[in-house]
Amino acid sequence: MSQIGMPPCDSGVILSAATAQSCAARSQRWILLAAILGTSMAFIDGTVVNVALPAIEREMGASTADAQWVMESYALFLASLLLVGGVLGDRFGRRRIFMIGTALFTLASVACACSTTVIPLIIARAAQGVGAALLVPGSLALISANFAATQRGAAIGTWSACSGITAAIGPVIGGFLVDHYSWIWAFLVNAPVGLVLLWICARKVPESRGQVGRRIDVRGASLVTLGLAGVVYALIEAPSRGWSAGEVWMAAAMGMLGLLLFVREEARSAGPMLPLTLFHERNFAGANVLTLLLYAALGGSLFFLPLNLIQVQGYGATEAGAALLPFIAIMFALSRWAGGLVDRFGSRPPLIVGPLIAAVGFALFAWPSVGGSYWTAFFPAICILGLGMSITVAPLTTTVMNAVGEERAGTASGVNNAVSRTGPLLAIALFGMLLTLSFNQSLSLRLADVHAPPALVASLLAQREKLAGIVVPSGYPAELRAAVRQAIELSFVDGFRRVMWLSAMLALLSGVSAAILIRGKPASHAVNELER
Incomplete structure (x- = not known):
């Protein structure tokens, strides 16, 4: 769930592309389907894997650091190569690069499912990330290359709606597969989708190219x-x-x-992949500082939420997958309304208020301990976080697109998209370090309080890299084992709370950065396009 919610500026990449020749309506339907399937396949994979991580840890005897690498190896190559993927499509053919990315992503998904130890799984996930770096910009480029500017608003609406639906059902389906079959199916589900997508591209999608002179950095x-x-x-x-x-x-x-x-x-x-001159524009720099901080908070904290729900709160994988449905529903329902805020107030007020509301949501995640109803412990935090993000995303996209000239809007949108993926990449690693250090300190103190025998303490501390996934050895009194289990769970909650407080601080800082760096009321043409 570290990738919950569509990244900002996906629609901006499409809107700001060069004028395209509109192809036949029949072909456009196939092209739109291919773009939806491609985006959904890469996006769902991130959310599904999060739900599957506790099962992977348990079956492979992996540590939490191993679980982090399962996510980070994918995110590393996706964030690093995303801008290069777009240039490759322009030079060698958008359909060709999109199909190569799809094939690599599909084969890597099968390799993930066939992994029996954590190292091959991490390597296969890295290959998935390379495939996604070709697949994600390619799916956006297919729309921009085959829909005229006057048609893109409607295409974006369809694409966004379908992406919202897949975002909602993906984690639930993944959780169901993990609960009733195996985590292996969380990866294998990509195989038939990838094969169908390759067939559609080969038979129905025309080839197109962009600026021939663009350099591959x-x-x-x-x-x-x-x-x-x-x-x-x-x-x-x-x-x-x-x-x-x-x-x-x-x-x-x-x-x-x-x-x-x-x-x-x-x-x-x-010909840089990241033109630093863009950051001379104050609004563009401010928007990217906000993006880095807010999406670091979102992606980093929500990586650990399924571990809390499944390993501590006792949720099944399906329940954990469904836990963030209100977040997705709120963002989907309020997206049009949030876009209208820019027309009324400009982008600066929503970009200050939205992150501040999100900070309250993160802070509320620090409230629950072990047990308690979902509706009182997690539901309020999820709804407030969803409201904060809803207020932020549309104004953020508009600010990025309007901060630079029309000829550089596509590049600016792509950069912001990459920044939104780099934030979680760094945050998952940083938050994991914070949670681990807190857990280790808290566990040692709590085990001393329950007067656990030295042999039991040694066994538990030898597994401490698994955090809440520690297995309490048998052969001890049930009362002692229950007390030790509670000590483990409360120690994890201690670390989880620190992560959520840090997320709240980052969200707060992102709002402050908007107040300091972003100026003026931008033109509303981009938002008007998004709302069509």
Whole structure:
């Protein structure tokens, strides 16, 4: 669920594309179906895997750090290569690159399902991320290339509605498959969808190309991937290995150096994947600071929510998958209304108020302990968070598109989309470190309070990397085992609360950044297009 909610500026990428030649209505229906299937397949995968992670941990004996890598290996390559994927489609053919991404994503999904240990699963997930980096921008490009500007509003409406439906049912279906069959089916479900999508593309979707002269920034993509990988590795592995471990501080140093060299490369490059001159525009810089902070809070915190619901609160995977349905329903229902706020008030007030409301939602997640009804413990937080995000997304897209000239709006939208995926990538690693350190400290104190025997304590501490997934050994009195289980669950809740308070702080800072950096009332043409 770390990817719950569509990223900002997806529709902006479509709207701001160059004028296209409208193809026949019959072909447009197939093209729209292909775009919907492609976007949905990549998007659902992130939400379904979150629900399946507790089962993967249990069956593979994996640690929470391993579970983080299952998500992070995918997110790393998707975030790093997303902008490159769009350029590849322009140069070598949008349909061709889209089909290559679909084939790679489908094959990698099968490889995930066939994995019997965590390392092959992580590698297969990385391959999925590469496929998604070709698939996601390709699905948006198919619409922009085959629908004239006057037709894109209606196409976006259909695409957004279908994406909202798949966002709602995806985690529930994934949870059902995990509960009644196996986590393997959470990956195998992509195979038939991928095959159908390849058939549609091969038979029904015309080829198109973009700007022939656009350069593929191989050096920039390599540096940003290396930099993000180093930082993420250090944050995930530091709690278990320690910051003094050679591989941890070397990875951190490599990551920081890679990111610095990436900025230097983009500043010097004639055709950068990330044009730094865009950030000279104050509104664009402010919108991306907000995006990084708010989506880091959203993606990072919601990665750990299914672990809490399933391993601590006792929910089934299906129930955990359905837990965020109100969030999706609120965003879907209020999207048009939120777009109208920009026409009435400009983008700045909603971009201040929305994150502040979201911060309240994150703070409410820190309230529940162990047990309690969903309707009183989690439902209010989910609804308030959904309201805050609904108020934010449409104004954010509009601000990004209007901050730069029309000729650069597509690039600006793509950059913001990539930023929204980079935030959760970094936050999952950072929040995992915070939760792990808090859990370890709290567990040691609670085990001392229950006077657990040294042998039992040693057994539990040997598993502490599993966090709430720790298995209490048999052979001890039932009363002691129940007390130890409660100590584990309460220790996880302690860490989860700190994560949610940090998320609330990041959301609050994102609202403050909007107040400081974003100025003026932008023109409303982009929002009007989005609302058609």
